[in-house]
Amino acid sequence: VCLLAFFREKGASALSKLNISYGVGALIAPQIVMALAALTYQSIFIISAALSLAVAGFLTTLPKMDREMHINKIEGATTPVKESFLSFFTLPMALMAAVTFLYVGTESSAGTWLFTYMHDARSASDKLASLAVTSLFMGLTLGRLIAIKATVKFKPSKVTLVAMSLVVLAFVGLDLLSATEHLALLLALAIGVGLGPIYPSMVAQTAHLVKDRPERAASVTALAISSGAVGGILMPGITGQVLARIGVEQSMVFITALSLIMLVTFSLALLSIKSQAK
Numbered sequence: 001v002c003l004l005a006f007f008r009e010k011g012a013s014a015l016s017k018l019n020i021s022y023g024v025g026a027l028i029a030p031q032i033v034m035a036l037a038a039l040t041y042q043s044i045f046i047i048s049a050a051l052s053l054a055v056a057g058f059l060t061t062l063p064k065m066d067r068e069m070h071i072n073k074i075e076g077a078t079t080p081v082k083e084s085f086l087s088f089f090t091l092p093m094a095l096m097a098a099v100t101f102l103y104v105g106t107e108s109s110a111g112t113w114l115f116t117y118m119h120d121a122r123s124a125s126d127k128l129a130s131l132a133v134t135s136l137f138m139g140l141t142l143g144r145l146i147a148i149k150a151t152v153k154f155k156p157s158k159v160t161l162v163a164m165s166l167v168v169l170a171f172v173g174l175d176l177l178s179a180t181e182h183l184a185l186l187l188a189l190a191i192g193v194g195l196g197p198i199y200p201s202m203v204a205q206t207a208h209l210v211k212d213r214p215e216r217a218a219s220v221t222a223l224a225i226s227s228g229a230v231g232g233i234l235m236p237g238i239t240g241q242v243l244a245r246i247g248v249e250q251s252m253v254f255i256t257a258l259s260l261i262m263l264v265t266f267s268l269a270l271l272s273i274k275s276q277a278k
Contacts, residue, residue: 001217001218001221001222002059002062003015003018004203004204004207004217004221005214005217006062006063010151010152011203011204011207011208012147012151012156012159012197012200012201012204012205013147013148013149013151013152014204015199015200015201015203015204016144016145016147016148016151016196016197016200016201017144017148018200019144019199019200020141020144020145020148023137023140023141023144090209090276091272091276092209092269092272092273092276093206093209093220093223095265095266095268095269095272096202096205096206096209096224096269097206097223097224097227098227098265098269099202099262099265099266099269100199100202100203100206100224100225100227100228100231101227101228101230101231102231102258102259102261102262102265103195103198103199103202103228103231103262104199104227104228104229104231104232104235105231105232105234105235105236105258106167106195106231106235106255106258106259106262107140107195107199107232108231108232108235108236109235109236109238109239109254109255109258110136110191110195110255111133111136111137112236112239112240113236113239113240113243113251113252113255114129114132114133114136114188115129115130115132115133116129116243116248116251117248117249117251117252118132118184120248121248121249121252122184124181124184128181128184128185131185132184132185132188133188135185135186135188135189135192136188136189136191136192137192138189138192139188139189139190139191139192139193139194139195139196140192140193140195140196141192141196142189142192142193142196143163143192143193143194143195143196143197144196144197144200145196146193146196146197147159147163147196147197147200147201150197151197151201151204156201156204156205157205157270159197159201160197160198160201160202160205160266161263161266161267161270163193163194163195163196163197163198163201164194164198164259164262164263164266165194165263166190166193166194167191167194167195167198167259167262167263168256168259168260168263169190170187170188170190170191170194171191171252171255171256171259172256173187173190174187174188174191174252174256175249175252175253175256199228202224202228203221203224203225206220206221206223206224207220207221207224209273235258238254239251239254239255242254
């Protein structure tokens with residue numbers, strides 16, 4: 001919410017940087033803990049708490065956001081006007097939330113079951129199956145690095161459409177092609193590159209739906225993030241049920257279908273936004 005307040009016109013790019021920071025932190029923090037292994041757990045937690053307080057202190061130094069970010073004013077009114085969320089919940093918002101749900105569901109399912117798929121369905125060695133997962137997450141980071149610049153030069157919606165199309169094509173290739181080792185790793189990398197720009201761009205685009213009413217940005221941003229969290233909770237388990245009850249190959253077909261439905265839903269969301277603008 002803070003980033004979208006300060007980078008309203010470049011929100012997708014800023015959120016891509018934020019998501020890369022998550023990944024870097026997740027990579028570095030365990031190494032730091034290992035380096036501090038001689039310390040007690042309590043000492044490590046105290047250091048973590050101190051870092052959190054330092055971040056909180058930094059946030060207090062930022063310029064104050066416009067008052068409109070927090071309250072809703074009506075011309076001539078002297079007190080803030082309270083609105084229920086449903087009073088401004090629109091079809092484009094619902095479709096954007098569905099896209100975020102499908103995206104996180106697709107990404108988390110692929111990350112969870114790609115190793116099993118490569119090992120059991122493609123008869124890959126443990127090494128190759130592990131490298132496929134590594135390629136997926138390398139691609140994810142690379143895709144977000146690309147998105148930092150791409151979403152500034154081009155409309156985030158166009159970047160998202162291209163990224164989603166790449167994801168669908170790469171998944172179809174993984175399903176249908178008799179993949180060699182190098183091709184399998186390349187397809188996994190392509191899936192990651194396509195997935196990378198989608199989440200930060202979707203959160204930014206959802207918030208952009210209320211650009212004329214910035215006080216609603218926090219609610220709309222929370223809607224996008226929460227929808228994604230639900231997708232991340234549900235979809236890996238559902239994919240696991242497909243794998244256990246129907247077959248390993250079918251589980252990847254299911255994930256491919258999720259990515260295709262995501263692309264179609266996003267296209268419908270863009271059409272809905274365009275229709276409302278008219």
